[in-house]
Amino acid sequence: MAEFLRIYEENPNPREIDKVVAILKRGGLIIYPTDTVYGLGCDITNIKALERVARIKGVKLEKSNFSFICHDLSNLSDYVKQIDTSVFKLLKRNLPGAYTFILPGSKNLPNPFKKKKTVGIRVPDNNIALEIVKALGNPIISTSIHDDDEIIEYTTDPELIFEKWANKVDAVIDGGYGDNIPSTVVDLSTDEPVIVREGKGDLEIF
Structure with a gap:
């Protein structure tokens, strides 16, 4: 049974963040808030945890399109090939924000993703997600959790999320009601x- 942890976005409690990081470090899966929809994630360096997420999503890990949640752009060069100045400026202007940017992947991608030519990078405008990644010391992967309801695509209520996911993950973070519009995906x-998916992010900038 998953832990249900209440964390406030305005001022995330470091003790609660440390609890989440400990869960991630031992290969646990978490559901956590972003600036868009709630996401399912794990430590990017833990292969068994990555495989668990892929199983839940019903995809092959090597072919999955999980985003990398980063704290800022400082460790971008770990996962992305060198990008030109105009692309970097575009990222810097719009992150943190409700975007997933697809960038050319580098040779340093974690083993399961080695063959991928591109990688989706997210720096969400949400203190809870950012503090978790900062304290962990490396990105977590993220994939949106979809609702079975045909009308409501994403569940926004953390308690309902917990009811549904309590036996599949190790922690559900209640960061308040989520949004039900996903990030805008832009292929750079x-x-x-190229706008791959129109979401919450402003499209005017492109």
């Missing part, structure tokens, strides 16, 4: 930005 791996 080619010469011109």
